[in-house]
Amino acid sequence: MERFRVQPGEAVDLSGVDPGDTGGFPPDKAMGRARTAELNRRLEELQELLYAQGRHKLLVVLQAPDTGGKDGVIRHVFDGTNPQGVKVASFKKPTSEELSRDYLWRVHARTPGTGDITIFNRSHYEDVLVVRVHGLVPEERWARRYDHINSFERLLFDEGTTIVKFFLHISKEEQARRLQARIDDPTKRWKFRLGDLDERKRWDDYQDAYQEMLARTSTVHAPWYVVPADRKWFRNLLVATVLVETLERLGMSYPEPDEDLSGVIIE
Ligand code: AMP
Ligand code: MG
Numbered sequence: 001m002e003r004f005r006v007q008p009g010e011a012v013d014l015s016g017v018d019p020g021d022t023g024g025f026p027p028d029k030a031m032g033r034a035r036t037a038e039l040n041r042r043l044e045e046l047q048e049l050l051y052a053q054g055r056h057k058l059l060v061v062l063q064a065p066d067t068g069g070k071d072g073v074i075r076h077v078f079d080g081t082n083p084q085g086v087k088v089a090s091f092k093k094p095t096s097e098e099l100s101r102d103y104l105w106r107v108h109a110r111t112p113g114t115g116d117i118t119i120f121n122r123s124h125y126e127d128v129l130v131v132r133v134h135g136l137v138p139e140e141r142w143a144r145r146y147d148h149i150n151s152f153e154r155l156l157f158d159e160g161t162t163i164v165k166f167f168l169h170i171s172k173e174e175q176a177r178r179l180q181a182r183i184d185d186p187t188k189r190w191k192f193r194l195g196d197l198d199e200r201k202r203w204d205d206y207q208d209a210y211q212e213m214l215a216r217t218s219t220v221h222a223p224w225y226v227v228p229a230d231r232k233w234f235r236n237l238l239v240a241t242v243l244v245e246t247l248e249r250l251g252m253s254y255p256e257p258d259e260d261l262s263g264v265i266i267e
Contacts, residue, residue, distance in 0.1 A: 001241050004225045006218035012211045012226070019171040021228035023238070032233045036076070039240035044080045046247040047117055051085035053252050057112035057161050060243070061120045063129070063213075064168035065206060066196045067178035069229050070121050073168070076236045077243065078119070087112065090121040103127040103145070104152055111156060124149055128213055133205045146216040153222040163222035164246050166239055167214060168229040172203055 001023075006012060026032045050056055062070040078086055089110035098106045104124055112118035128149070132142045153163055170178075179200070182192040199206070218224040225242055229235040 001225075001238060001245070004227060004238060004242075006214050006224040006226060008219050008223075010215060010218070012214040014169060014207050014211055014214075014226070017169055017226055017228065019169050019174060019228050019230040022231060022234045023228075026237075029231075029233050032237050036233065036237045036240050039237070039244050040077065040079060042244050043077070043240060043247070044082075046244065046252070047081045047085055049252045049254065050117065050247065050250075051082060051115045053255050054115040055160075056250050056252065057114055058117045058247065059112050059120065059156065059161050059163045060117065061123045061125070061163070061165040062168065063123060063125050063166070063210075064229065065170060065175060065203075066199055067175050067182070068168035068170050069232060069235055070168065072232055073166070073236060073239050074119055074121065076232075077240045078117075081117070085116055087116055087118045088121055089118055091123055091126060103131075104148065108152070112161060114160075124152070125213055125217075129206065129209050132209050133202050146213075149217055150219060150222075153217075153219065157221040162246060162250065164242060165218075165222060165224045166227050166242070167210060167224055168227050168235060170229045172200075174230045175200065175203075 004023075022032070026035055050058065062073060064070050074088060087110075091107070094103075094106065107120075107124040110118065110120070128142055128145050131137055132139075157163060179192065179196060182188045214224050214226065225238070227235050227238050
């Protein structure tokens with residue numbers, strides 16, 4: 001799974017990453033799904049441990065083009081985890097109140113507390129993506145943000161937050177299929193906005209913005225993973241694998257009780 005991680009300072013060429021890649025392993029969808037189910041059970045245990053121990057906090061950042069599968073990852077990979085310790089923060093178009101502060105203000109407020117896993121469904125990275133592609137602020141402003149973001153994530157890390165970031169990489173053809181499916185299926189239509197087509201027209205500009213984001217903000221303490229995401233089962237498998245490995249590395253254990261409970265019998 002290491003090869004999907006962006007090395008710090010490494011140039012990224014997304015046109016050279018196959019969105020349909022399945023890593024050569026596992027051989028098929030059925031085995032991939034079975035493995036994801038095992039990882040999901042392990043993730044449930046690790047999340048329980050994180051919550052019980054109350055020492056660590058995990059921030060998971062999800063970025064993707066429209067239909068890239070952020071919602072699917074949240075639903076499938078975190079299925080069965082305890083909602084008391086897993087929070088989702090979705091970042092939409094900023095309100096006027098948010099816009100009147102710096103762009104990290106609303107983001108910092110949603111970072112995980114001790115014992116929590118917080119999933120960012122979109123994030124501060126929109127401030128170097130949609131903002132850049134649409135020129136919502138002048139280039140001299142967004143260009144400085146990569147450094148701000150690295151410093152911000154360094155701050156979170158220094159103060160005890162584990163960070164892992166996923167870019168869900170889909171092909172333009174797969175996006176066409178998924179957008180069409182949203183229009184055709186009355187139960188999915190609510191997810192579709194005509195504005196999504198305008199974003200799709202700017203596909204190449206977004207790819208450039210994603211590449212620069214990945215190259216400039218993948219660090220040792222807050223790495224990016226480029227997840228081939230045309231196949232949902234492989235997308236889920238890769239994200240689940242990275243999350244389990246990341247949490248295993250924390251070496252967590254259940255806390256010892258404050259009092260000696262040996263021999264205590266409840267009558
Ligand atoms: P969705 O995730 O489909 O509900 O859409 C949320 C929308 O909010 C997307 O079109 C994002 O590009 C937009 N958005 C999120 N963050 C920002 C931001 N900082 N500035 C402008 N638009 C944003
Ligand atoms: Mg949308």
